[in-house]
Amino acid sequence: MNINATLIGQSITFFLFVWFCMKFVWPPIMQALSERKQQIADGLAAGERGKHELELAGKRATSELQQARQKAGDIVAQAEKRASQLIDEAKSAAKIEADRVMSAAQASVEQEVVRAREALRSQVAALAVAGAEKILRREIDSKAHAALLADIQNEL
Amino acid sequence: MASEVLTSAEYIRHHLQNLTYGRLPDGSMGIAHSAEQAKAMGFWAVNLDTLGVSILLGVLVLFLFRLVAKSATSAVPSGGQNFVEWIVEFVDNSVRGSFSGRNALVAPLALTIFAWIFLMNLMDLIPVDWVPHLAKALGVPFFRVVPTTDPNATFGMALSVFALVVYFSVKVKGVGGFVGELTLQPFGKYGLPANLFLEGVNLIAKPVSLALRLFGNMYAGEMIFILIALMFGSGMGLAAFGGVLQWAWAVFHILIITLQAFIFMTLTIVYMDMAHQEHH
Numbered sequence: 444m445n446i447n448a449t450l451i452g453q454s455i456t457f458f459l460f461v462w463f464c465m466k467f468v469w470p471p472i473m474q475a476l477s478e479r480k481q482q483i484a485d486g487l488a489a490g491e492r493g494k495h496e497l498e499l500a501g502k503r504a505t506s507e508l509q510q511a512r513q514k515a516g517d518i519v520a521q522a523e524k525r526a527s528q529l530i531d532e533a534k535s536a537a538k539i540e541a542d543r544v545m546s547a548a549q550a551s552v553e554q555e556v557v558r559a560r561e562a563l564r565s566q567v568a569a570l571a572v573a574g575a576e577k578i579l580r581r582e583i584d585s586k587a588h589a590a591l592l593a594d595i596q597n598e599l
Numbered sequence: 600m601a602s603e604v605l606t607s608a609e610y611i612r613h614h615l616q617n618l619t620y621g622r623l624p625d626g627s628m629g630i631a632h633s634a635e636q637a638k639a640m641g642f643w644a645v646n647l648d649t650l651g652v653s654i655l656l657g658v659l660v661l662f663l664f665r666l667v668a669k670s671a672t673s674a675v676p677s678g679g680q681n682f683v684e685w686i687v688e689f690v691d692n693s694v695r696g697s698f699s700g701r702n703a704l705v706a707p708l709a710l711t712i713f714a715w716i717f718l719m720n721l722m723d724l725i726p727v728d729w730v731p732h733l734a735k736a737l738g739v740p741f742f743r744v745v746p747t748t749d750p751n752a753t754f755g756m757a758l759s760v761f762a763l764v765v766y767f768s769v770k771v772k773g774v775g776g777f778v779g780e781l782t783l784q785p786f787g788k789y790g791l792p793a794n795l796f797l798e799g800v801n802l803i804a805k806p807v808s809l810a811l812r813l814f815g816n817m818y819a820g821e822m823i824f825i826l827i828a829l830m831f832g833s834g835m836g837l838a839a840f841g842g843v844l845q846w847a848w849a850v851f852h853i854l855i856i857t858l859q860a861f862i863f864m865t866l867t868i869v870y871m872d873m874a875h876q877e878h879h
Contacts, residue, residue, distance in 0.1 A: 445638055446751060447619070449646040451756025453653065454762075460657045460715060465707035470663060471668040472687050473706075475680075479674030594855075 450478040607829055614727060616741040617646035617749055619735075620677040625809050631780050632740050646749055656718040657711075664714070665702065686714065690864070697868045700875030702767065705868060712756070713864040719746045720817060720856030724849055727824045747817040747859075757810035760867050766804065768874040776877070805870055809863060819850050 572592055579588065612634060621638040621644025623629045630647070631637035637644065667683040676684055690710045699706050722745045734742035747754040767779045781798045782791050827848060830841030 445619075445640075445644075446642045446754070447621070447640065447642050447834075449644075449649050449749065449751035450755045450758070452645055452650045453752045454652070454759045456654055456657060457616050457711075457715075457759045460661060460848065461708050461711045463661055464664070464711040465704055468664040469687070469707040470670045470709060471671050472664075473691070475671035475673050475676075476684060476688065476691075479676075481675055522675070537798065 564596070564599050565598055568592075571595060571599075611822075611825055613741065614731060614821075615743070616745050617642075618648040618739060618741045619644050620644070620647050624816075630633070630740065648742045648744065648748040649746045649752050652722065652744055653715070653719055653752055656722075656746075657715050659867075660714045660718055660721060661711075664710075686710070693865060694868055697865065698872045698875075700771070700872060701767065702871070704763075705871050708760075708763070708871070709864045709868050712867055713860050716747060716756070716813065716863050719861035720860060721819055722746070722750075723817060723824070723852060723856060727821070727828050745817060745821055747813055748821045750814045753810040753814040753817075754806070757806040757813075760809065760870065761815060762805035763837075764870045764874045766876065767871065770875060771875050772877060800875060804864075807868055809870075813859050813863055820848075823848055 575588075575592065616634050616637065619631040619640060621628070621631065621637075623631070623636065624639055631640060631644070663679075664683055665668065667680050671680055671684075687710060688711055692708055694709055695705045725744055730742050730744040734740075765777075767778075772780065781802065782788075782795050784794055785797070786794055791796030824845065827841050827845045830837045830844070832838075
């Protein structure tokens with residue numbers, strides 16, 4: 444309980460400890476701490492940057508998708524237009540062809556009719572001549588009435 | 600555990616006597632075997648137990664810190680490094696919070712004070728009879744294991760802090776500034792004697808209160824442990840009660856030893872901050 448030289452010894456010890464702590468303990472630990480702080484800050488910044496980039500990429504993807512969709516729409520519209528154009532062309536070509544076929548058919552029918560009429564006419568004439576011949580065989584000489592028969596043939 | 604040959608007063612006195620080395624009355628150097636002999640040695644004697652335990656503890660804690668500091672990396676810290684970093688950051692935060700100047704000494708100073716005083720206080724939790732009995736078995740008459748219950752230790756540290764405060768006051772403000780702070784306020788130059796008295800008391804109170812606060816708390820705590828230990832020698836019932844009391848006081852003391860170490864550290868930081876401030 445007496446104050447004695449322990450006081451001085453304790454003071455010297457104290458200063459030695461403080462000096463040792465200041466020289467060999469504090470700086471390395473603080474350096475490690477500040478380095479780790481820096482690393483953590485860097486890591487966080489990198490994370491933030493990554494997030495930002497992800498956001499940008501998402502935006503880019505969306506706009507690209509929109510563009511693609513637009514393009515696809517354009518292509519479809521064009522295709523539809525082209526298809527309807529093709530159909531129209533086909534339709535008009537078909538119509539022309541049909542007209543052609545029909546007029547050809549009509550022409551041939553008319554021709555046929557004319558031919559049939561000719562045939563009929565000649566057959567009727569022949570029939571008439573045959574009938575007349577049968578009737579007139581007994582009465583009329585065919586040579587005498589040839590002009591008359593030709594007349595009838597022409598009228599038919 | 601007062602034996603038949605020891606009275607309570609002797610028991611207490613024995614527990615409060617330091618192991619003092621100095622010049623004995625017959626002129627030879629040696630260890631005092633009684634309080635009177637220790638007193639007769641005067642100033643030029645040393646308390647071997649105080650110095651020994653405090654140096655041992657200081658070397659131990661600084662050695663552990665140094666081990667960690669040498670292998671400290673910024674990678675994921677190991678358990679030991681984590682623990683030391685926790686303490687270092689705690690001290691660093693205290694310094695940042697209270698100290699506004701720029702001085703590389705203050706933070707290591709605070710760390711040393713906190714760790715060292717905490718360990719010295721921690722010795723108070725060793726049951727009061729163990730170490731003196733062990734010492735007796737080894738032929739050593741006295742041994743106080745808690746250095747901070749010796750005013751020499753607390754005043755040694757407080758006066759060292761005081762010396763640093765005065766040194767940095769003079770370094771930052773110059774001799775004129777320091778003397779001016781002591782003499783020219785708060786009443787201006789015509790109230791010089793009053794100023795000197797007030798500021799002088801203010802200045803001296805710093806180390807005295809620093810040392811006495813720690814010493815008083817630890818001394819009282821140890822005294823209560825000793826008084827509780829006295830109950831162990833007076834019957835089964837009291838001994839059992841004493842056991843409970845000792846446990847309860849030890850638990851409470853954990854708070855006190857940490858708090859006292861923290862207060863000593865914080866006040867040191869504050870005093871150093873005041874030393875670095877140019878104006879009041």
